[in-house]
Amino acid sequence: MFRLHDVSYAYGGSRTAQAALSHISLDVPQGEFRWLLGPSGAGKSSLLSILALEAQASAGMVEILGVPVMQARRGALARLRRRIGAVYQDFRLLPDLNVFDNVALPLRLQHRAEAEISHEVHAIMKWVGLETRLDALPPQLSGGEQQRVAIARAVIYRPALLVADEPTNALDDRQAARLLAMFHRLAELGTTIVVATHNDSIVRKYPAPAIELAHGHLVRDYR
């Protein structure tokens, strides 16, 4: 669940810079799935980075999972980040950790027991079809394989909010279908999910409410 009220965002915090987002207001309840649509440069990644607490809005009110982000202390934000999963457009895998350790990273930071971590990682990697590549380093994987590792890392700790930036752009149709099926299942289990894409065919195949941006403005908020 998250709420934005009159949120604006400019890179570098400068007021003269052209705003990447202007006056966005949104309210998405717990367990809902939303597409985030818009042409390249519309501000989709910027909006997701605010939801993933990667960037601080320049103005407005942001409330994520019940926490008022603008007033929260750093420690509270760190705890909140452990309940948010993010699949970045550029994957952000650590090149010197193998696939297993990359996927295990969020659980290790939560000090889970090693046996439990191993069990969870094997289960999720089997699901994304990479259970044989656990010892590979990310640079040794194809783009689609890296994307699946990034998705596995984002969902392994069952976040309450999941934001995914073009999570299907390196996947084939069959894998994209599996992924979206999993997202819908996660939403049913209570995870709020926002998926940015400019792939219209996939949106037509999996109709769902959508948020549409253009030039940093909210143009439509379907329900």
Add this chain to the structure above:
Amino acid sequence: MARQRYHDGLALHQALPGRFLPFLVGAMTFLAALALAGGIAAHALSQRWTHGAGAVTTVQVPNPDDPAAANAGGASPAATRIHAVQDILATTPAITAAHRLTDAELRALLAPWIEQTGDGSLPLPAVIEVHIAPTRNPDNALLARLQASAPGTMVEHDSVWSDRLAALAGSLQACALLAVLIVMTVAVCVVMAATRAGLQTRRQAIALIHSLGATDGYISGRFSSRVGLLALGGGLCGGVLALPMLLAMSHLAAPFTATTDTLPTMGMEWRNPRMLLDLLPHALLWMLLALPPAAGLTGWITTQLTVRAWLRRLP
């Protein structure tokens, strides 16, 4: 647990290599140990020369064998002036030792003048060498009391040299303190630079684990415990390497700093570690022991502050 720490993506063994930092911290500790030793040696020398065995006060009593003056405050039971003076000196708490020079010692001391006058029967004053407890100065009241019993008594404190020595020792100690401060400042700068370089090389990983919910405390704790350990190791090496040098220096300085006049036996027992350590002033020994933990703590605190300041750039 070990696996968790070493697979959290920080790769601190690459970010903070284990040679550069301990080497530099070790060198700094070595320098700090030498500076501290210099400061403590200067202090010990000045103590000895201004108050201790090196500083002798002489009391001259003319006509020592004349009857003591009758107007001495309390009825003095002593018959002669020299006895009266010796009684007073013996009961003054600040005075640790008083030794009347024998005739032979006195004549040896005065030989050049006696030979010039050629008069062996010249009446000589009695001379008493007095040692005064450190940090306590004989006051003028003592002189007045002495003169009341034995008119003409003079007290001479060789203060020109001791004052100069005290000033010299004071400035040497100030230099040593300054050197320690500079060494610490340089060490802090080195740790800061190394930490910043480490943060820079792992900035992607840090940004990622930050976005996965790692707290500032976790990240700074990981960096500072590694730097703290490296600095502690470097400090231990530096301290251990400084020890033989300080022992050799203390051995050379022993005759000048000894609080008694007995020279240490030259046949040193190099194989007896207890005796060796006894050579070092206790203050220096404690400081030497404190240096490695101080280096580790300095490294830890500096890294904590550096990393936390750096993490502020992340949202």
